[in-house]
Amino acid sequence: GAVVSQHPSRVICKSGTSVKIECRSLDFQATTMFWYRQFPKKSLMLMATSNEGSKATYEQGVEKDKFLINHASLTLSTLTVTSAHPEDSSFYICSASGRARYSGANVLTFGAGSRLTVL
Amino acid sequence: GESVGLHLPTLSVQEGDNSIINCAYSNSASDYFIWYKQESGKGPQFIIDIRSNMDKRQGQRVTVLLNKTVKHLSLQIAATQPGDSAVYFCAESTRSHNAGGTSYGKLTFGQGTILTVHP
Numbered sequence: 001g002a003v004v005s006q007h008p009s010r011v012i013c014k015s016g017t018s019v020k021i022e023c024r025s026l027d028f029q030a031t032t033m034f035w036y037r038q039f040p041k042k043s044l045m046l047m048a049t050s051n052e053g054s055k056a057t058y059e060q061g062v063e064k065d066k067f068l069i070n071h072a073s074l075t076l077s078t079l080t081v082t083s084a085h086p087e088d089s090s091f092y093i094c095s096a097s098g099r100a101r102y103s104g105a106n107v108l109t110f111g112a113g114s115r116l117t118v119l
Numbered sequence: 120g121e122s123v124g125l126h127l128p129t130l131s132v133q134e135g136d137n138s139i140i141n142c143a144y145s146n147s148a149s150d151y152f153i154w155y156k157q158e159s160g161k162g163p164q165f166i167i168d169i170r171s172n173m174d175k176r177q178g179q180r181v182t183v184l185l186n187k188t189v190k191h192l193s194l195q196i197a198a199t200q201p202g203d204s205a206v207y208f209c210a211e212s213t214r215s216h217n218a219g220g221t222s223y224g225k226l227t228f229g230q231g232t233i234l235t236v237h238p
Contacts, residue, residue: 006162016223034226041127041157041233042231043127043229043230044163044228045228046225046226049225055231075192093162095226108226110155110163111162112161112162113161115160
């Protein structure tokens with residue numbers, strides 16, 4: 001089945017540094033990728049939607065200069081948290097939408113998430 | 120408005136009992152509804168989905184009911200097992216169309232329910 005590989009699963013960084021999280025689609029081309037943020041015991045909040053080769057569309061209240069999203073290929077999207085601060089500590093999850101390579105079926109699959117801790 | 124993340128309600132059941140998890144959605148235009156299971160520290164895992172032109176759909180040990188009149192969705196789990204313990208989220212979406220054919224639009228997640236199954 002369609003798999004999305006997200007890494008790192010856990011990352012700890014110092015305040016002021018930047019962190020990059022990668023999301024790769026395996027066995028399918030992800031025409032659209034979504035990035036979510038989740039706080040403990042809360043629901044997933046959509047941060048942005050990115051279509052391959054286009055600029056990401058950010059949800060209201062999400063700082064695009066703070067959370068840089070790149071979707072340069074049909075199998076890779078990255079989220080970079082720039083100048084991270086402790087309040088950016090959270091669980092970040094990507095999902096990818098596209099067509100499965102062999103079946104041609106539409107798929108929407110989530111990554112396993114990345115736990116970011118900013119000290 | 121759209122569903123907003125809140126503190127999660129909880130449901131505790133005994134092993135073997137049936138569980139019913141409820142969800143209220145907000146967008147009358149949504150035409151696709153999905154239930155996800157999320158275990159601690161992991162990404163959401165697809166359980167079952169239903170389209171807006173249906174009111175019931177059954178899977179293995181799970182049934183989803185959709186009541187569009189009151190914008191309510193429920194997930195029924197039969198013979199609940201300890202391995203079913205997790206957070207359950209409903210999500211709503213509208214389908215979008217692009218040059219490659221129909222694909223899934225962005226998901227809006229409900230608040231989620233923590234299910235605890237006691238042996």
